[in-house]
Amino acid sequence: MTQVTVLTGVRRRRDWTDQDRLEILREAFSPGACVADVARRHDVSRSLIYLWRRAALRQVQETFVPAVIEDEPGTTANASVEEPEAAIVLDFADGRRLRIFASASPALAVAALKAMR
Incomplete structure (x- = not known):
């Protein structure tokens, strides 16, 4: 069965909280995980997961x-x-x-x- 998410109104993008992003990143980059599988499970683009990871790494490097x-x-x-x-x-x-x-x-x-x- 296919699931479809319909976004209506002025905003057409989902807002992910920082906690949601962090949880998805932990799951996607845990040992043995497949980013594509995690992306499908959370209905998010793989490229967006990698974008979140780059942003998180930049924040960590700034606090070095x-x-x-x-x-x-x-x-x-x-x-x-x-x-x-x-x-x-x-x-x-x-x-x-x-x-x-x-x-x-x-x-x-x-x-x-x-x-x-």
């Missing part, structure tokens, strides 16, 4: 925070406090600081970076 690596320990403002030497120190624009030590496992470092989003 550069990492600052200090060569010499003790050059920070809190040099008087004794702390183990961090391998990576990330200072965020909102004042948060993330220190990743050399002894941290890769899984812990990834989890910490995801939590800072």
Whole structure:
């Protein structure tokens, strides 16, 4: 059975909420998913899904925070406090600081970076 959606009135396009778009993107680009199948299931064009993905990636890239690596320990403002030497120190624009030590496992470092989003 074929389903037809009739859009009437002045507006002839559907408005997708950001939450709907994000859910469709998660479903379309999850491991083992086929974008064409997801597009058919949600009655949306495949090209529109890729357009949404490009826009979402641009937003994520705009919020990228550069990492600052200090060569010499003790050059920070809190040099008087004794702390183990961090391998990576990330200072965020909102004042948060993330220190990743050399002894941290890769899984812990990834989890910490995801939590800072």
